[in-house]
Amino acid sequence: MEAVVSRAAASANPLEIRRLCHDYAMKYVNIQREQFKRLGVTGDWDSPYLTLSPGYEAGILTAFRALVARGLIYKGLKPVHWCTSCRTALAEAEVEYEDRTSHTVYVRFPLLDQEKKEVVKSLENPSILIWTTTPWTLPGNLAVCLHPDYDYVALAHNGETFIIAKAMVDAVAKDCNLDDYRIVKEFKGRELEGLHCSHPLLNKQSLVILGEHVTLDQGTGCVHTAPGHGNDDYVVGTKYGLPVFVPVDGEGCFTNDFPLMEGMLVWDTNVPIINYLKEKKLLVKNGVLVHSYPHCWRCHNPIIFRATEQLFMSLDQNQVRQRAIKAIDEVQWIPRWGRDRINNMVEMRPDWCLSRQRCWGVPIPAVTCSGCNASLLELAVIDRVIEQVREQGTDVWYREPVERFVPDDFRCPHCEGKEFTKENDILDVWFDSGASHIAVLEARDDLNCPADLYLEGSDQHRGWFQSSLLVSIGARDRVPYRAVLTHGFTLDEKGEAMSKSKGNVVSPLDIVDDLGADVLRLWVASEDYRNDMKLSHEILERIADAYRRIRNTFKFVLGNLNDFDPKLHTVSYAQLEELDQWALHQLAILAEKIYRAYQAFEFHKVYHLTYTFCVVQMSAFYLDVLKDRLYTSEKNDTTRRASQTTLHYILNALLRLLAPIIPFTTDEAWGFLNEAEPSVHLAEFSTIPAEWKNEPLAQRWETLLTIRSEACKALETARRDKVIGHSLDAEVLIKTPNEKLYDLLCRYLPQLPTLFIVSSCVVAKAAVSDTQEVAEGQLPVLVSIKPAPGTKCERCWKFGIDVGSQKDHPSLCQRCVDVVRRNKQ
RNA sequence: GGGCCUAUAGCUCAGCUGUGGUUAGAGCGCGCCCCUGAUAAGGGCGAGGUCAGAGGUUCGACUCCUCUUAGGCCCA
Numbered sequence: 001m002e003a004v005v006s007r008a009a010a011s012a013n014p015l016e017i018r019r020l021c022h023d024y025a026m027k028y029v030n031i032q033r034e035q036f037k038r039l040g041v042t043g044d045w046d047s048p049y050l051t052l053s054p055g056y057e058a059g060i061l062t063a064f065r066a067l068v069a070r071g072l073i074y075k076g077l078k079p080v081h082w083c084t085s086c087r088t089a090l091a092e093a094e095v096e097y098e099d100r101t102s103h104t105v106y107v108r109f110p111l112l113d114q115e116k117k118e119v120v121k122s123l124e125n126p127s128i129l130i131w132t133t134t135p136w137t138l139p140g141n142l143a144v145c146l147h148p149d150y151d152y153v154a155l156a157h158n159g160e161t162f163i164i165a166k167a168m169v170d171a172v173a174k175d176c177n178l179d180d181y182r183i184v185k186e187f188k189g190r191e192l193e194g195l196h197c198s199h200p201l202l203n204k205q206s207l208v209i210l211g212e213h214v215t216l217d218q219g220t221g222c223v224h225t226a227p228g229h230g231n232d233d234y235v236v237g238t239k240y241g242l243p244v245f246v247p248v249d250g251e252g253c254f255t256n257d258f259p260l261m262e263g264m265l266v267w268d269t270n271v272p273i274i275n276y277l278k279e280k281k282l283l284v285k286n287g288v289l290v291h292s293y294p295h296c297w298r299c300h301n302p303i304i305f306r307a308t309e310q311l312f313m314s315l316d317q318n319q320v321r322q323r324a325i326k327a328i329d330e331v332q333w334i335p336r337w338g339r340d341r342i343n344n345m346v347e348m349r350p351d352w353c354l355s356r357q358r359c360w361g362v363p364i365p366a367v368t369c370s371g372c373n374a375s376l377l378e379l380a381v382i383d384r385v386i387e388q389v390r391e392q393g394t395d396v397w398y399r400e401p402v403e404r405f406v407p408d409d410f411r412c413p414h415c416e417g418k419e420f421t422k423e424n425d426i427l428d429v430w431f432d433s434g435a436s437h438i439a440v441l442e443a444r445d446d447l448n449c450p451a452d453l454y455l456e457g458s459d460q461h462r463g464w465f466q467s468s469l470l471v472s473i474g475a476r477d478r479v480p481y482r483a484v485l486t487h488g489f490t491l492d493e494k495g496e497a498m499s500k501s502k503g504n505v506v507s508p509l510d511i512v513d514d515l516g517a518d519v520l521r522l523w524v525a526s527e528d529y530r531n532d533m534k535l536s537h538e539i540l541e542r543i544a545d546a547y548r549r550i551r552n553t554f555k556f557v558l559g560n561l562n563d564f565d566p567k568l569h570t571v572s573y574a575q576l577e578e579l580d581q582w583a584l585h586q587l588a589i590l591a592e593k594i595y596r597a598y599q600a601f602e603f604h605k606v607y608h609l610t611y612t613f614c615v616v617q618m619s620a621f622y623l624d625v626l627k628d629r630l631y632t633s634e635k636n637d638t639t640r641r642a643s644q645t646t647l648h649y650i651l652n653a654l655l656r657l658l659a660p661i662i663p664f665t666t667d668e669a670w671g672f673l674n675e676a677e678p679s680v681h682l683a684e685f686s687t688i689p690a691e692w693k694n695e696p697l698a699q700r701w702e703t704l705l706t707i708r709s710e711a712c713k714a715l716e717t718a719r720r721d722k723v724i725g726h727s728l729d730a731e732v733l734i735k736t737p738n739e740k741l742y743d744l745l746c747r748y749l750p751q752l753p754t755l756f757i758v759s760s761c762v763v764a765k766a767a768v769s770d771t772q773e774v775a776e777g778q779l780p781v782l783v784s785i786k787p788a789p790g791t792k793c794e795r796c797w798k799f800g801i802d803v804g805s806q807k808d809h810p811s812l813c814q815r816c817v818d819v820v821r822r823n824k825q
Numbered sequence: 826g827g828g829c830c831u832a833u834a835g836c837u838c839a840g841c842u843g844u845g846g847u848u849a850g851a852g853c854g855c856g857c858c859c860c861u862g863a864u865a866a867g868g869g870c871g872a873g874g875u876c877a878g879a880g881g882u883u884c885g886a887c888u889c890c891u892c893u894u895a896g897g898c899c900c901a
Contacts (some may be wrong), residue, residue, distance in 0.1 A: 147826095212826065213901060232901080341829045345899080348828080458830080462899055488830085488897070495832085495896050528838070531831055532897050542836055542853055548865090549853090556863040608838055612852055624868065631862065716870045719859060726860060727868080757868085797862090 002360040014359040014398050021360040025052055035509065040517050040663045042681075049440045051432045058390035059439020060362045060432050065382045066475035072314050073377060077244035078353055079227075079234050082306040083296040084252025084265070089357035090296060090303060100293040100302055102133040103270045106176055106220070106284040107277060108162065109144055109197035109206055117195060119187045125160035128197055128208065129172070131219035133289055135273045136266040138200055139258040140226035142242045143207045145233075146189035147214035150221060154185035162284075163192070165221020172220055176285040189214075189221075200282045201260065201273070211236040228307040235350065246307045266304060309375075311355040311364060311425065313474060321346060324473045332483040334601055335530045342461045342469075352470060354428050361426035363397040367406060371417025380407050397422065434467025437480035451481045458486040485601060487529035493536030506535050515540065518662040519547045525661045526607040546611050550662070553614045554669040556623060557651045560630050564644040566674075571642040573691055579751070580646040582701045583622045584692040586613070587650050591688045594657050603661070610658055618650070621705070628754060632796040634819045648673075653688070655680050703741070703779070704748060704755060707734065710783050711756045718785035728797050730758045731788040735766035736781045759788035759799035795820070 005020040012020070033045055049056055067073050081090040108127035114120045128144050146152065151166040157178045164172055166186065173181055195208040213232045214223050227237030228246035237244070247257035254261045254269065260276070261269050277283035294303050315321040324346050333339040355364060365385040366377045384405045388396045397405070402422050411418055441449035456464055465484055472480035491497055492504040499505065511520045523543045527533040573581070590613050597605035626643050633640040652673060659666045659680045670680035677683040711732050715724065724730045732752070736742050745752070745763040752761040766782055788799035793813035800813040809817045 215826080235901090335830090337829060341899080344828050348900090458898055461829085486898095491897070497897070523837095526837060534836095536836085538836060538854085545853070546837090552863065552866070556866090559863070604838065608852075615852065619863090620868070623863080627862080627867095712869055716858075719869080720857090724859090 002358055005360075015395060018360050018395060018398065022052060038512060038517060039508075040521060049436065051429075051436075051439075052393075054390055054393040055443065056432075056436075056439040057362050057394045058386050059443055060427065060435045061365060061382065061386045061389060063435040063438045063471050063475045064365070064427065064431070065379065065386065067313060067471075068377050068382065069379060070318060070474065072317050072320065072474050073354070074312055074314055074317075075309050075375060076312050076351070077228070077246065077307040078310045078312075079229060079231055079244075079305045079307045080310070080357070081294060081303050082250075082252075082308065083299065083301060083303045084250075085299050085301045086296060087250050089308060094297045095294045095303065096297045096300075097292045098295045098300070099290055100295075101288055101290050102293065103135055103274060103286060104131065104133050104289045105135050105274060105277065105286045106131050106172070107138070107200055107224070108160075108282050108284055109200065109222075110282075111163075112196045112198055112205060114195070117192065119185060119191050120154070120163075120195070123154050123161040123185065124156065126154065126163060127160065128192075128222050129162040129164050129220045129284060130222050130224040131172075132224045133291065134229070135270045135277075137226045137229040138224065138273060139202060139247050139254065139261075140228045140245055141199060141201075141206055141224055142227055142237060142245055143209045143225040143233075143240065144197060145209050145211045145214055145223040145225045145236055146192060147212065147221065148188065148190035148193075148210040150189050150214070150216065152187055152189050152192070152221065153183045154187075155181045156184045157181040163222065165189075165216055167216045168219070168221050175287075200277060200280070202258070207240065207242070209236060209240050209242075229305045231305070234307065238350065244307045248304070248306055250306075250308075252304060252306075267302070310353050311366075313352040313354055313470065315349070315351050315470070318474075320470065320474050323477065324469055327469065327473055327479045330479050331481060334483060334485040338458070338461060338484060338486055341458070342465060345462055345466060346469070349466075352428075352467075354431055355425040356428055357424070358426050359398070359424075361429060362394050362432060364423045364425050364427055365397070365405070366423035367402060367420040368423065369412040369415060369417045370419035370421060371412055372415040374412060374414045375423070376412065376420075378410070380410060381405055430463060430467040431471065433464050434469075434471040437468060437472055438475065441480075450479050453483045453485060454481040455485045455487075457489060460486065488532035491532050491534050493534055493538070495532070495534055511540065515544050515547075516664070518665045519544050521661055521663075522547050522550075522607065525603045528602075528604045547662070547665075549619075550611065550614055550658070551665055553618055553623075554651065554655070554665070557647045558669060558672050560626075561644055561648055561651070561673075563635065564641070564648060566645075566648055569636075569641045569644060570648075571638060571645045573689070575638060576642045576646060577639055578697060578701075579622070579625065579755070580642050581692075581694060581697055583617070583646050584649060585694050585698050586617045586622075587653055588688045588692040590617075591653060591657065591686075595685065598660075606657070606661065610654065614654075621708075625754060625757060628757075628796065628798075632816060632819065634822055637819075653686050656683055656685050659683075700744065703744060706779055707745070707781055707783075708756055710779065710781055711758070714783040714785050715756075715758070723785060723787060726797075727757045728759050728792075728799065729787060730785050731760045731762065731799075732756055732758050733762045733764065733784045733786070734781055735764045735784075736779075737766045737768040738780050741779065741781065753798070759790075 002017065002021055005017060005024055029048070029050060033048065036043060037045060051057070051060070081095050082088070083090055107130050109130060110125070110127040111120060114123060114126050120126055130144060132138070147165075152163055153166045153169060155162045155164060155169065155173075155178070157180070161184065169183070172178070190210055192208050193210050196205040197208065199206050209225065211223070211232070213236065214221060225233045225237065227234045227242050227244050234244065245257070247255050248266055249255050252266050253263050254266065256262050261272060264272075274283060274286050295301060296303050325343060328339060328343050328346070331339075333342075365382045366375055367381055368375050384407065385397065388400075388404065402420050405422075406420055437449050437451065441447045441451055454465060454468070468480045472478060489497070492506070496502070496504070508520055519540075523535070523540065526543060526546070576584070590609060593609050594606050597603070597609065626647075629640055629643050651669070652675070655666045655670050655673070663681060667680045670683075675683065711734070714732070715727050715730060718724045718730060734745060736745065742763065742765055749761065749763055752763075753759060790799045790801035791803040792799050793803050793816055794811035795816040796813060798813060802814040803812065804810045805814060806812065806817045809820065812820065
């Protein structure tokens with residue numbers, strides 16, 4: 001962001017850049033806030049915590065102060081991108097890659113102590129051959145790095161021996177015109193660890209070390225290593241305890257650490273160095289190469305890697321690392337492998353480089369003594385900074401003179417000096433976010449630390465989760481969170497990452513515009529977020545279908561509750577039909593499973609459970625069967641009111657259960673339910689009465705449903721044979737040899753036509769032989785279909801022999817006649 | 826190259842979790858049919874996987890181990 005803003009305002013001062021960055025950030029804060037609202041995200045939108053607010057900034061510095069007080073902050077050298085003409089460090093985003101022609105050199109590093117290792121003892125004038133495109137970094141050389149597991153060879157040529165990687169022999173021999181060479185020895189890289197070579201330019205030694213970063217795509221497999229001039233070199237050098245040697249100053253000129261060319265600009269030394277190596281017979285071959293090389297985005301000059309003083313948080317002082325690793329096991333990681341992921345990262349990571357050479361951020365509250373040039377981090381100074389930042393924000397550091405932050409009686413502890421200048425660097429932004437448990441949780445009365453849950457994508461095991469943990473352990477010696485949940489990433493239909501260049505990006509905002517926020521939310525809920533989630537046209541289409549189905553179920557139930565007032569018409573549980581009790585049993589089971597799924601953060605199970613419930617239990621069975629009762633019974637008939645009571649319970653519970661997932665739809669439906677709470681989001685998950693769960697009843701009904709399914713199969717056959725069209729055209733005959741089944745069927749005989757949605761049913765005993773064909777595991781029943789006897793009642797559509805028995809209602813069955821007559825009264 | 830993760834029907838998920846064992850389940854979609862009093866709806870029936878691939882352990886593996894392939898996140 002600072003780069004974007006700086007490019008727009010070329011020659012702005014720090015305060016101006018900071019103002020532009022602030023406005024830029026606020027613009028996106030507001031955009032994002034509106035987007036979150038549109039997505040139905042719950043939040044305290046009027047008082048978000050913003051890392052750029054004065055209170056938060058003071059919190060960041062409070063965290064930093066605690067680390068200083070515990071002795072965890074130190075200065076060290078670390079290589080950064082450095083522009084020699086701008087005299088400044090560059091962030092990754094400020095580096096642009098352009099083609100550049102570089103000098104390439106093959107240089108021999110003669111072995112000094114070949115007698116120390118058996119494998120090289122007998123070699124004649126052995127040296128390790130390196131290749132580099134930056135000859136000017138050779139003065140900074142401290143080591144030669146080999147891969148421990150690669151094969152290396154000793155290649156004899158003209159009375160001397162070169163050591164290079166076996167895989168590179170052909171390329172190197174060709175490049176260096178080594179015609180008749182012989183391979184005299186072969187060994188693994190690790191066998192040479194600890195040997196010494198003579199330094200090509202300085203009167204010192206170069207250590208042979210091992211590193212996994214060594215590659216075989218270019219060079220010799222032996223890497224010239226200058227810890228002050230490269231990140232890999234720095235990291236591997238640190239492992240071997242090598243110093244960070246930088247013979248180059250801020251203007252890109254050699255210091256007196258390389259007396260031979262002291263004061264010369266590094267770019268001007270490549271040729272002199274090559275000539276010098278030639279003289280010393282150390283150069284095997286030189287050439288040129290066009291390759292992509294980092295340049296400064298501002299002045300377009302090539303940049304260098306140069307170690308500069310940076311501020312670090314130590315992880316091994318006070319055993320921060322060990323304590324963090326111990327603390328990781330106090331946290332619940334969801335999914336569980338998150339523990340291994342962050343554990344490995346904390347175990348392996350280097351000390352945290354906290355300083356950045358930028359101006360948009362929280363300034364490091366250090367002062368430099370003008371007398372002795374010592375950089376000072378003093379608690380007394382930091383406290384004054386915190387105090388003023390809390391009131392005025394961190395601009396105060398840039399706006400006010402240093403005297404405002406240094407107590408009058410303060411003297412440099414090294415030289416008693418009393419003149420100081422302010423530090424220019426800021427803190428890493430990961431420190432900003434990593435301090436939220438101090439800047440927010442500790443600061444707000446309505447919040448507590450540790451937090452119940454941190455929730456982010458799995459990339460944050462290296463980001464926020466880790467920075468929070470390290471700041472928290474370092475500054476407070478406690479975990480910042482009790483649980484950490486991570487989700488995967490959204491991928492395209494093939495499971496590949498979305499990117500602009502691939503053109504497979506699907507914007508969530510477009511989905512919201514096309515299908516609505518609840519459909520997008522339903523999709524999120526439907527996927528198992530613990531893995532990566534695929535998004536495609538088909539998937540969205542499926543979800544939109546499912547959404548409509550759920551919404552339609554709400555609509556259907558609401559329509560049938562139109563004349564139902566729960567206060568007046570509710571029927572007691574005991575008065576409900578068994579079918580209704582079955583439905584409430586199913587609801588109770590569903591609610592139980594959903595509670596469990598929510599508690600386990602398994603939202604996709606909530607989706608699948610409710611969706612299947614709406615489709616299978618409700619739409620395809622209960623609601624379908626209920627239509628006869630709802631449409632043809634007398635308005636105030638107890639059984640009709642019983643069905644409405646049940647529907648009311650079911651919808652009420654469903655809306656509460658789905659409110660977190662489809663908040664807009666459930667709240668809209670809730671409005672028609674006339675409940676006490678004005679919004680479903682103010683209602684709680686309902687407690688399901690214990691009596692609703694009725695296992696014996698459920699088991700009887702499971703059998704009935706199995707028979708129903710047999711009946712449906714038979715009805716389908718009859719439909720195919722043109723015996724019937726609608727199921728109400730049919731009479732079902734069920735025969736079974738099984739006593740228990742027969743008794744069950746007789747017991748429920750009056751209800752069977754309703755359950756099967758047919759006009760009549762007949763149950764009969766069958767001989768055992770009749771059902772021998774029935775496969776094992778299936779119920780021993782035989783179902784046959786014939787057209788229902790009688791004529792069709794105009795009102796309830798059922799066939800009956802009693803239709804027309806009343807002269808004043810020639811097209812109605814007796815049941816309908818009774819209802820019609822009573823309604824007239 | 827390293828750490829961690831994923832791979833079950835067209836789609837989304839079950840199953841496999843330190844406890845391997847009859848014909849691998851569901852819903853959607855699809856096909857065919859019915860209905861028209863949930864209608865930019867509703868109902869029924871049906872066809873689809875041998876569990877990414879290879880090898881191993883075992884009497885027996887989707888389920889355990891190894892490798893390979895494809896993909897993801899984070900590093901290098």
